[in-house]
Amino acid sequence: MDLKSTHKSPVLADSVPMNKSRLGLSSSSVPYSASTTGYSSPGMYLTTPRRKPAPSKLDDVRVSASSPPQKKLNKEFGFEPESEEAETSYHTWVMKYPSALTSFEQITNYAKYKKIALFLDYDGTLSPIVDNPDHAFMSSAMRTAVRNVAKHFPTAIISGRSRDKVCEFVGLTELHYAGSHGMDIMVPLRELESTTDHPNSIRSTDKQEVIPFQPASEFLPMIDEVFRSLVENTNDIEGATVENNKFCVSVHYRLVDEELWPMIAEIVHDILKGYPKLKLTHGRKVLEIRPVIDWNKGKAVEFLLESLGLNNRDDVLPIYVGDDITDEDAFKVLREGNCGYGILVSSVPKESNASYSLRDPSEVKGFLKSLVKWKTTAAV
Numbered sequence: 001m002d003l004k005s006t007h008k009s010p011v012l013a014d015s016v017p018m019n020k021s022r023l024g025l026s027s028s029s030v031p032y033s034a035s036t037t038g039y040s041s042p043g044m045y046l047t048t049p050r051r052k053p054a055p056s057k058l059d060d061v062r063v064s065a066s067s068p069p070q071k072k073l074n075k076e077f078g079f080e081p082e083s084e085e086a087e088t089s090y091h092t093w094v095m096k097y098p099s100a101l102t103s104f105e106q107i108t109n110y111a112k113y114k115k116i117a118l119f120l121d122y123d124g125t126l127s128p129i130v131d132n133p134d135h136a137f138m139s140s141a142m143r144t145a146v147r148n149v150a151k152h153f154p155t156a157i158i159s160g161r162s163r164d165k166v167c168e169f170v171g172l173t174e175l176h177y178a179g180s181h182g183m184d185i186m187v188p189l190r191e192l193e194s195t196t197d198h199p200n201s202i203r204s205t206d207k208q209e210v211i212p213f214q215p216a217s218e219f220l221p222m223i224d225e226v227f228r229s230l231v232e233n234t235n236d237i238e239g240a241t242v243e244n245n246k247f248c249v250s251v252h253y254r255l256v257d258e259e260l261w262p263m264i265a266e267i268v269h270d271i272l273k274g275y276p277k278l279k280l281t282h283g284r285k286v287l288e289i290r291p292v293i294d295w296n297k298g299k300a301v302e303f304l305l306e307s308l309g310l311n312n313r314d315d316v317l318p319i320y321v322g323d324d325i326t327d328e329d330a331f332k333v334l335r336e337g338n339c340g341y342g343i344l345v346s347s348v349p350k351e352s353n354a355s356y357s358l359r360d361p362s363e364v365k366g367f368l369k370s371l372v373k374w375k376t377t378a379a380v
Contacts, residue, residue: 086348093349093357100145100343100356100367107319107341107356108374114317116371117310117340118149119301119330121322122159122166125345125364129284131254133243134340138169145368150174152375156304158182158297160326161245176308180208180247181290181326182300183216185307216247219277219291222248226275226289233267240264247291254285283324297322298329321345321364328353343367 100107120126126146127138138146149155156176159166163179163186170177178185196354227244230251234240239255253264268287281288301320305311310318318340320330331342331353342354345364358364 020133027054042368089349090347096358097344097352097354099363100341100358101363101370102223103356104367104370104374108378111317112378114178114315115310115313115317117305117308117316118153118155118371119304119318119320119328120146120155120157120364121324121345122157122161122169124284124323124361125321126157126361127169128361133241133250133252136169138361142365143171145365145372146170147172147174148372149368152310152372154310158300158304158320158322158330160245160248160250160283162244165245176304178300178304179299180245180298181288181295182218182303183214183247183293183295184289185213185303187301214247215295216291216293219247219293222277223229223247223291226278228270229270229271230289233271234264237267240282245288249289250283251287251289252285253287281326283326288326296329297326298331298333301330301333319343321367323359331355 046365122138123129123133123136126142127136130136146155147254151174154176155174156178157166157170157321158178158181160181160229161169161176161179163184166179167177204278223246224244227242227249230242230249234242234251235258237256239253239257241252241255243250243252251264251268253261256264264287268280268289272289275289277292278289279292301318302311305316305318310316316339318334319342320327320334320340321343322330323345327342327344331344334340334342335353335355341356342352343356343358344350344352344354345358345360347359358367
């Protein structure tokens with residue numbers, strides 16, 4: 001899904017297969033409200049009342065779907081192709097981004113005698129993309145696969161969700177978690193090395209964990225202010241959901257009538273006019289408001305590797321698995337550093353910085369299980 005701008009208003013439009021998504025709406029700035037008064041947390045997200053919306057004023061805006069239209073849900077995860085043409089297109093694309101399952105031997109040959117560090121997105125990678133963001137549960141089989149792989153490799157979840165929310169979804173204490181696209185990172189105290197004395201670190205009262213990095217802490221009052229404004233202004237749009245992810249705000253419109261998508265875009269655009277220190281990014285039928293700082297999932301991967309003493313080592317192979325445009329920053333870090341592999345989870349062709357692909361969360365589970373089998377049976 002792209003958010004494009006006309007001379008009058010932003011447009012929610014289709015992402016084009018085989019081309020990089022583009023964000024047409026400027027993420028910088030016009031003067032923002034001087035008020036930075038904080039609020040107590042109102043909860044993770046609010047779903048607006050399902051009342052009939054007022055007619056859209058954006059009659060000159062063309063709107064189309066952001067995700068592949070009318071796909072049939074796979075029994076467990078993801079989507080199935082609609083036609084032979086779509087299947088052919090996918091198989092052509094896989095020649096450029098080979099399946100990590102069929103290329104597993106190639107990956108593990110390179111990983112031999114190296115320590116794999118595994119990084120995983122959550123939504124669309126470990127869990128299916130669902131209409132209600134509160135129902136993005138991972139299966140028990142996937143949880144078992146993640147638990148088992150974490151027994152053999154350092155494993156981290158890097159999600160756009162708040163860290164607390166993704167921890168709740170995953171429910172495994174043996175992992176490392178980074179929420180808000182890496183702006184809220186937690187590493188278990190027993191494994192923390194170089195970041196213990198970091199000026200941004202916060203030690204928990206029970207000394208069982210440490211939050212070594214929250215580079216956007218100063219933005220919390222502003223993020224909460226925007227969250228409240230978005231909830232208030234989307235009140236009359238049936239199906240709109242605004243989620244507070246602590247260091248970013250997500251506006252979900254998957255359940256909103258397509259004719260009202262321009263109204264969502266206009267509301268977000270108008271509110272952001274007052275906040276030049278915030279920017280707009282986009283995912284799968286979700287708009288995300290984030291601080292304008294030099295931090296993303298790629299930076300989070302680098303930070304976690306350093307925190308765990310795994311950076312700048314020839315005997316370490318980082319692998320990052322994700323499905324979203326925000327995961328591209330992590331793929332890019334690994335590709336440009338020639339230090340690891342990015343694996344894109346997608347059932348439709350799209351350009352990426354990843355080296356390999358997996359079709360859906362079911363294949364992700366298979367890949368994780370293969371890693372465990374390889375580790376436990378091979379002399380590595």
